[in-house]
Amino acid sequence: MTDALPFAGEPEDSHEAIMRATFCALQEHGYAGLSIQRIADKADLSKSTFYHHFDGKEDLLLSFLEFTLEEFDRVFQLESSGDPATDLQTFFGLLLGDFPTVDGMPEQEDILATYVELRAQAVRNPDFRAKFTETDQKFTDRIATLIEEGREDGAFRDVDAERTAQFLLTTLEGITLQNATRDDNPLPQMREAMESYIENELLVEDHTES
Amino acid sequence: MTDALPFAGEPEDSHEAIMRATFCALQEHGYAGLSIQRIADKADLSKSTFYHHFDGKEDLLLSFLEFTLEEFDRVFQLESSGDPATDLQTFFGLLLGDFPTVDGMPEQEDILATYVELRAQAVRNPDFRAKFTETDQKFTDRIATLIEEGREDGAFRDVDAERTAQFLLTTLEGITLQNATRDDNPLPQMREAMESYIENELLVEDHTES
Incomplete structure (x- = not known):
């Protein structure tokens, strides 16, 4: 592979x-x-x-979980576009299903639904719980780094990067959970809400208007 | 009962x-x-x-799901404190486990973990999916009403109540999911992040400082 x-x-x-x-x-x-x-x-x-x-x-299944989370972690490695806000949106898009698939493989939404099923097993399975704790931390670190880069660049406000990253990852996981367990397709609307959040709470106004 | x-x-x-x-x-x-x-x-x-x-x-199980969601909906009916920000925090607290239990019954965290297990069944079960869609809408309406009251009261900013309510419910469900499936107990930190969000994004500054 x-x-x-x-x-x-x-x-x-x-x-x-x-x-x-x-x-x-x-x-x-x-x-x-x-x-x-x-x-x-x-x-x-x-x-x-x-x-x-x-x-x-x-x-x-534990082996499968490790393998899959590593594979996605690898695919989610980004080449910077040079614009921190774009990089952040791209990374969020990947977590919400904007990754390529190949013929014969499941659709993105089905993959995210499987993620929810596996994640719920962590309620009872301590090995799964340890794995998801580790992956959440990895994704939080990745988001925090993108936020710090944006701060240094002057594009983002002076927010607490780690805390904001945790909040954003939590919201992304809430979106994934809702989208897989509701029949009113909330994903597009929630993606817009995430974009508004970044625009209103992270971006420095003068910077975006220039 | x-x-x-x-x-x-x-x-x-x-x-x-x-x-x-x-x-x-x-x-x-x-x-x-x-x-x-x-x-x-x-x-x-x-x-x-x-x-x-x-x-x-x-x-x-479908009958159980209906019964339980109705029971919690009933317990979550609030008497207004007169302060919209307090009412909103109280409601979020209820969703995150600040509800009373009785001797011999499971702890709040265990109840929320069971919620996650049931919710994940909705990935494959259309009846469960319909039920969670309905309940999410009910909770969104409740939060939106609290936000509207806060706006009318002058305590909250002029935000889009429905959209903000959706965003907040999504984040609350993300917190519930993470807390039930991680071993680093993220709940207290995430609750603080939610409180900051309400303080920074919803509350009118002059109003709170008075």
């Missing part, structure tokens, strides 16, 4: 093949309907191959 | 007894570990009594 996109290209080994099969089985059957048998069917592998790699479903 | 608190007091009939048993079984076993048998054990009722009331687990 040397391609730029998560789960794109030919899997390089059986671990990658299993990760991709898990991804597809999750999309199709949801977390509750997931079984080693179903993943094995998708991967065209025997169940014994699975048990060679993993202790069981819980172990496989 | 004539008491003010959800699930407090003696259940009035077998429907209420089943709702309470479902609540307790959910806390103990989580959504994935829930079964009619486990709920029947908690309620000290036979499985046949269950099937007299409900078609199955999905039907029972």
Whole structure:
């Protein structure tokens, strides 16, 4: 999987093949309907191959969670546009589904819905909880760095970068949760609200008007 | 169940007894570990009594979701303090767990975690999705009314009440999600961030300084 996109290209080994099969089985059957048998069917592998790699479903899913979060973290690496506000909007867009997918792979909204299903498992699973704590911190750091760059650049106000980043990530996760669990498609409206927030609360007025 | 608190007091009939048993079984076993048998054990009722009331687990859980959301909606009815900012903070506090519970009932944080587990089911269950869409709208309306009262009172700025209410509810749900799925207890810090938001973005400065 040397391609730029998560789960794109030919899997390089059986671990990658299993990760991709898990991804597809999750999309199709949801977390509750997931079984080693179903993943094995998708991967065209025997169940014994699975048990060679993993202790069981819980172990496989933790491995899958680690793999996926790392893949997305990699895709979310940005090349700066030179404009901090644009970089921040681009990063938020990625978290809300503006990432490319490939033919035969699930749509962005379905991927975000799977994220919500996996995240809810962290309520009962301490390993998942540790992983999401780590990823939230990683994304918070990334947003805080973009805010600091904007401050140094004079584009952003003198806000507390870490605290603002936490607040923004929380709101982004709220948007993801609502969009996956409501039938009135709140995403476009909430994206606008996020853009207004950045415009009104972060941007220095003189800077944007020039 | 004539008491003010959800699930407090003696259940009035077998429907209420089943709702309470479902609540307790959910806390103990989580959504994935829930079964009619486990709920029947908690309620000290036979499985046949269950099937007299409900078609199955999905039907029972939808009924439970409706019952619980209505109970909390009832508890969340506020008597105005006369100060719109205080009323808004109080309402947000309720959504984040500042509601009373009774001996023998789960802690607030556990109730919110169960909310996250149920909400994630809406990814795959259209009936749940319809219910959460309706409840989100109800809470948004409630927040928008509080914001409008604050505007009329001169305490709040001239913001778009509906849009601001949506943004705030989204953030509150993001806080609930993060708090239930992370191990670094982000709730106190996020509550502070919400309070800052209200202070900085909603309150009219002259009004608060007077």
